[in-house]
Structure formats: C-alpha cells, structure tokens
Amino acid sequence: MKKIQSTTSRRNFLKTAGLTAAAFTIVPRFVLGKGFVAPSDTLYIAGIGVGGKGESDLTGFAKNSKAKISFLCDVDDRMAVKSKKNFPGAKYYRDFREMLDKENKNIDAVSVSTTDHTHAVAAMAAMQRGKHVYVQKPLTHDIYEARMLTEAAKKYKVVTQMGNQFASADHVRTAKEWVDAGLIGDVTAVITWTNRPVWPQGIPTPTGKHAIPKELDWDLWLGPSKHIDFNPSYLPFNWRGWWQFGTGALGDMACHIMDAAFRILPIDYPTEVECSTTTAWEGFFKEANYADSCPASSIIHLKFPRKDGKGDIKFTWMDGGLLPQRPEELLPEEELGDWGNGYIFEGTKGKLMANYSKAPVLLPTARMKEVTLPQQTIPRIPGGEEGHYTQWVDACIKGYGQMELSSPFEYAGPFTEAVLMGNLALRSYAMRDKKGGYPGRKKLLWDAKNMKITNFDEANQFVRSDYRKGWTL
Numbered sequence: 001m002k003k004i005q006s007t008t009s010r011r012n013f014l015k016t017a018g019l020t021a022a023a024f025t026i027v028p029r030f031v032l033g034k035g036f037v038a039p040s041d042t043l044y045i046a047g048i049g050v051g052g053k054g055e056s057d058l059t060g061f062a063k064n065s066k067a068k069i070s071f072l073c074d075v076d077d078r079m080a081v082k083s084k085k086n087f088p089g090a091k092y093y094r095d096f097r098e099m100l101d102k103e104n105k106n107i108d109a110v111s112v113s114t115t116d117h118t119h120a121v122a123a124m125a126a127m128q129r130g131k132h133v134y135v136q137k138p139l140t141h142d143i144y145e146a147r148m149l150t151e152a153a154k155k156y157k158v159v160t161q162m163g164n165q166f167a168s169a170d171h172v173r174t175a176k177e178w179v180d181a182g183l184i185g186d187v188t189a190v191i192t193w194t195n196r197p198v199w200p201q202g203i204p205t206p207t208g209k210h211a212i213p214k215e216l217d218w219d220l221w222l223g224p225s226k227h228i229d230f231n232p233s234y235l236p237f238n239w240r241g242w243w244q245f246g247t248g249a250l251g252d253m254a255c256h257i258m259d260a261a262f263r264i265l266p267i268d269y270p271t272e273v274e275c276s277t278t279t280a281w282e283g284f285f286k287e288a289n290y291a292d293s294c295p296a297s298s299i300i301h302l303k304f305p306r307k308d309g310k311g312d313i314k315f316t317w318m319d320g321g322l323l324p325q326r327p328e329e330l331l332p333e334e335e336l337g338d339w340g341n342g343y344i345f346e347g348t349k350g351k352l353m354a355n356y357s358k359a360p361v362l363l364p365t366a367r368m369k370e371v372t373l374p375q376q377t378i379p380r381i382p383g384g385e386e387g388h389y390t391q392w393v394d395a396c397i398k399g400y401g402q403m404e405l406s407s408p409f410e411y412a413g414p415f416t417e418a419v420l421m422g423n424l425a426l427r428s429y430a431m432r433d434k435k436g437g438y439p440g441r442k443k444l445l446w447d448a449k450n451m452k453i454t455n456f457d458e459a460n461q462f463v464r465s466d467y468r469k470g471w472t473l
Helices: 007-016 019-025 053-062 081-086 096-102 116-128 143-156 170-180 218-222 248-257 259-264 384-398 409-428 457-462
Strands: 043-048 067-073 091-093 109-112 132-136 160-163 187-193 272-277 281-283 298-305 312-319 342-347 351-355 358-363 444-447
Touching: 043 053, 043 096, 043 116, 043 384, 053 067, 053 081, 053 109, 053 132, 053 384, 067 081, 067 096, 091 096, 096 116, 109 116, 116 132, 116 143, 132 384, 143 409, 160 384, 160 409, 170 259, 170 342, 170 351, 170 358, 187 248, 187 259, 248 259, 248 298, 248 312, 248 409, 259 342, 259 409, 272 409, 298 409, 409 444, 409 457
Parallel strands: 043 067, 043 109, 067 091, 109 132, 132 160, 187 312
Antiparallel strands: 187 342, 272 298, 272 444, 298 312, 342 351, 351 358
C-alpha cells in the first residue's frame, strides 16, 4: 500500500520551505496584485466524471477563488468536452486510478460525479490517499458502501461533502427554526413525494448488439459492476433507471427532499420498511419480470425511532407522480408542494408544508399571519445552495475538523443508508420466500448496527453489491 500523502502536510511544506523555494512559491498577495491566491491557499481539485452534473459541480467549485480545477477524468470523451473547454489547463485522464497514482502529490481534493455505482470506489481511492472528497448524491449505490465511506472519512481525517446542494439552502434552516420553536408540536409523521422518474423505468432490459463508440471506454464505465454488453439505452443519463448502475427516483431526489427530516428531527437509522410499486403486465394477468429496472412508481413506508425517546416517526416516500391526500387544512386553490416535489411534517399541534427549493408554510396557511415566527438562530450558508460548493472548498483549505459543513459524511452516510433502505425494500418486493409468499409486500425489520434484515434473509443480498475482479472498496 502506498504511503498516504497528507494534503495538510503538503501545504505546510509550502509555508515552511526554505527561502529559495519561498521566493518562487509563497509571495504576498499585495505584491502580485488584487485577487491573486498564493499556492499555499489554493485547493487543487481533480474531477472524476466531468460531464453533466460533474461539469456544473466543477463550475461551482471554481466560483471560489481558492479553487483550481487541475485534473479532469472521464471514461467518455464526449461528456468531457465542455469541462475541457472550461478548464483548458487541466490535465485529462480516463481512468481515475491512473490519475490518482500519477498525480498523487499534485491533488488536494477530488470531486466524484460519476454514475452511482462507481461513487464509492472512486471516493474511497481518493480518501485512502488523503484527499478531501465531494461526492454527488446519493453518496453510494448500496448501504454497505455508505457505512464504509462514513468510517473512512473519520479514519483518514479528510473533509467530506455529499452533493445534495439544497442542504445548504435557507429554507430547510427556516423549517428547523419553526419546528424547534414548537410551532407544530412534536412531529409524528413526515410525508414526501416527487414527480421523478423523468427517465425510463419499469421497462424490459434492453437487448441487441451495438458498437461501442470510440470515445467511450465501456469497461471503465462498468467499473466494479458485472460485465454486460454495451447498449446505448444506459447512457449518458438513463442509467439512473437500472439497478445495476443507478438508484432510481429515490436515489436521485430523496437526498434533497428527505434532507429536511434528517436535518430537523432526531432520527438516524430506521427499524423497519415496507413498500408497494407499480405492477407491469406482459399480458392478461401475466405479470412482467422487469427485475433489472427500477419501478415506474412506488410508495415506501419507514419507521424511525426518535432519538429523544418521544416515540416513532412514521415516514412515507412517494414517487412517479403519486401524491399524498391533500391536507384538510389546505384550501382548494392552494398548491400542494411545487415542481411535483414536496414534504409535509405532521405534528401534535399543527402541520408544516414545503418542497426542497422553497420556504415552508404552516397549515392552514392563515396561521402564517396569526403566529409570531421565531427569529433566525441558525447561521445561513452564503450563497445558499450555490454556497454548498464554496463551503466545501473553504473547509478543505482550513483542514479537517476546522469548519462545519452542511452534508459531511458523518451526516450524509447514515442519511444515505436510510434512503437506500427504500430501494432494498423495492428490490425485495416481488421475491418469493420458501413458502411462496411475497415478503417485500410485508414489513421488513432492520438491524442497523449489523446492516441486516432480520426477518427475510433473501433481502440481505441488496445490502452489499458484488464487485467484479479487479475492483475493491
């Protein structure tokens, strides 16, 4: 194993190097002009997965003058075109393992914006080399990976952030202030929903032979996942709807919409989960077996014990355009959520409604004029969701443990595990037990400490993915 190169020690070396080196590297800003950032105060970032969301992530980091996008890595040259144009000085790689090996001394931090199934292996490889990491949501593809990344962040003492940028928005902090002030009493239930998926799901597995584009390294794109033949149906975006690569509507949106519950309420790991999903039919009373594809829509029920001992939180997730019953307190002309997304907190003294991108309201909305809203007590993140990026850059510059972040792995890891519990239930939904029953249509009991379903062992195959030869976590 290679010796870990600490980014902090590299920066300290620059600061304490001899006079000759200092003459060329550490020059006061007032000498070099306004806006110049000395090398010792610069975060050298490598991007893994630099198309689509990866491109916008890098652009977000670059808004912080202390960030320098120094390396780009993507398995598909077509997806990297815009980032190459945006950051012409960045060196380009296809294999992140090669990049991390060759450029170890030149990288401070790594941003991972790949398909879900390669999040964990890329992030772990970076952390093992002492690099700070930013990883797009969901943090990982399976529950075991989330637990391992959470533990690794503590072990390697690196600054971490999950890319659920609305975790830095003002509205979730406003909602927390209202709940903490007792405006709706003790929360007993949370209902969440989204209009996702907006990509194909609940469909047959694609077939046929297709030529691999010359710009794409298909083997690297598959990464730790089992080998299958290339099919254009999987990329550049529709991989989200396939269990082998993505995490469906839940993985895409829950890290935004469920964040309010985790940020506001004293919960971490659920104790049970159950679900129902859309049924696909191939013919009259002939149920289709689309096991490779995430369902077109689903409803998931989780139970979270409150850590303060005040009972349990009943939690409901709905996707595919399914909506909860309109609260009786909501007037007929008033909108339920926004953009097809939203959440409702039900408390012993009232209700609160919002979505992941707008300020909350009390229900009935007339209460907004009747109650005295609490003063702001929680610090806001400058720039809101855009500040999610620059916040991470600043924290990396300051070093591990020196600055609070919105979604560090100590928070994002358990959060992601809870999100992925829903997918475990969905994947177990149509499995038959030894008696011919459908256990997924029953309640699954979860032992969080040991990461195990205790009443249906067949479901535990979805806790941890099998990696193909040559890939490890």
